[in-house]
Structure formats: structure tokens, C-alpha cells
Amino acid sequence: MQTVSQIAQLRTIVRQWRQQGLTVGFVPTMGNLHQGHISLVNEAHKHADKVVASIFVNPMQFGANEDIDNYPRTLADDQQKLVDANCDLLFTPTPEIIYPKGLDNQTYVEVPDVSAGYCGESRPGHFRGVATVVCKLFNLVQPDVACFGLKDYQQVQVIQTMVEDLSIPIDIIPVATMREASGLAMSSRNNYLTEQQKVTAAQLSQTLNWLAEQLNNGQIVKGSYDALLEQASEKINATGMKTDYIHIANARTLAPATPDDHKLVILAAAHCGKARLIDNLQVELNGAN
Numbered sequence: 001m002q003t004v005s006q007i008a009q010l011r012t013i014v015r016q017w018r019q020q021g022l023t024v025g026f027v028p029t030m031g032n033l034h035q036g037h038i039s040l041v042n043e044a045h046k047h048a049d050k051v052v053a054s055i056f057v058n059p060m061q062f063g064a065n066e067d068i069d070n071y072p073r074t075l076a077d078d079q080q081k082l083v084d085a086n087c088d089l090l091f092t093p094t095p096e097i098i099y100p101k102g103l104d105n106q107t108y109v110e111v112p113d114v115s116a117g118y119c120g121e122s123r124p125g126h127f128r129g130v131a132t133v134v135c136k137l138f139n140l141v142q143p144d145v146a147c148f149g150l151k152d153y154q155q156v157q158v159i160q161t162m163v164e165d166l167s168i169p170i171d172i173i174p175v176a177t178m179r180e181a182s183g184l185a186m187s188s189r190n191n192y193l194t195e196q197q198k199v200t201a202a203q204l205s206q207t208l209n210w211l212a213e214q215l216n217n218g219q220i221v222k223g224s225y226d227a228l229l230e231q232a233s234e235k236i237n238a239t240g241m242k243t244d245y246i247h248i249a250n251a252r253t254l255a256p257a258t259p260d261d262h263k264l265v266i267l268a269a270a271h272c273g274k275a276r277l278i279d280n281l282q283v284e285l286n287g288a289n
């Protein structure tokens, strides 16, 4: 695997592959890789001849109160994991390469509606930063397909919408969340948790499973989810975590679920120690519900 940080190097290598008629898959990351990221690389290999990963801790998607300087940077470890996963090329640009004019003078991509609620509300500007950097990385790598983890469910919808709205010719492949045996969704943020907090954090996914069971048991009037969500929020708070939000939404538009919606997603975020964790669960109501 080659590691390059310059745009010209990246373009040269990808151009050579293109001249050989090879297809390209892309896995954008912010590094500190875990098994969830590697599953994205494995998935990309199924859809393309060559796989490019990027590691870029994107300043545009961090809020003023979020500590980008302490975001874990583990390049040597990450490179080894990518080599083991047969990744072909790693792109590691600096902020100066991605944003040569600085953040304030950079053109940006704003995806309406799907960016608005949930993490978009808790982290103003976050999805603008994500959409802008992903759009830019797409233009640099020009892949055929790109893989994103469903742990960041709202992010996947934002990127899918951006690709549709801007006619970007890249297939977005959502990849199932990798979980610890406890059910805890794998995330770089889990590194901020103590062993005891990891046990507590697993109860976030357990609460989502409980909610899904309630939705599936047919006792809940469709669309009338407020009391249930209140109970779920209390369950999370009772563990010592602090619920940021928990909502039931239309799985594609992310608008609050109505009685007409059958494909739903439960979206949740909670603070556990120093970490803000997110998780989600898709639920398909059958006709009887």
C-alpha cells in the first residue's frame, strides 16, 4: 500500500489504474481505525478492483466546543490495519491541502432537511463540514463506489442526498454497524471510555432493541411514540448516561415518523463519561402493526 499526502500523487496513481480499465472504491475516514472501518475496506473490495482509503481529521466538521486537537491520531497503527486489509492506496492530506484558503473562505456544501435535526441540531455546522469534505474527497479520488458505515446513519443519508442532488456519479454503499459482543457500536469514541463505562454504554443499543420490540409488538399506536421515547430516554439516563436525543424517524427522509411510515429508524445520542455516543436501529413495521 502506498501512502500519499499530495493531490498530484493521488491523481497520478488513480489515473494509471483508470488507464488499465480498473474500477476504484473509496473509504473516507478520520483515522483511529477499528474493525468497523476495516469492514468498509472489505466491502469496497467486493465492488471495485482497487481501494483507496483516506485519513483526514476534518476541522470543518468540528464545532468550536469540540476538541479536534485531542482527536486520536494513530497513523502507524492505521497504516498496518489497512495493509492487512489489502487497501491499495492511503491518502493523508493536511488541512492546508484540503482547505488552502482556510475554512472561512472555502466554498461549502449544505444539504437541507436531512442535515437539520438530531446530530445536526446538537452539532450545528457538523453536516456542512461532512458534506463539504466528502464532496471534495470525491472530486479528488473520483471513485466508482464509496463505503460508509451505518453507525453514522444520518451522515449516510446526508451523503446519499448530496450525491443525488448534485448528480455525483458515485454509488454510495451503506455498511452495517460492527458491534462489540455487548452490542456496543464500534466507534473511535469508545477509546474515551473506561472498561466500566463500556459496560454502561452497551445499554444504549439495548435500549434501542427494547424500543424496537415495543414497536413490533403491535400495542403502540403508529405515529404516537412520545410516551415510548420518554421511557427510553429515562432508561438511558438511569444507567448514568445522559440522553442527548432519541427519536423515531422515517428511515429515508429522517422526518419524524408518521402513522403512514413503515420503514423507520430509531436514532439516539447519549453522553457517557467524556464520550458522546450515537447509535441507531432500523425497524420495519409489518402490516399488522
Ligand code: PAF
Binding pocket: 028, 029, 030, 056, 058, 061, 130, 133, 134, 152, 155
Ligand atoms: O465518518 C467519518 O469518519 C467522517 O465524518 C468522514 C465521512 C470521513 C468525513 O470527514
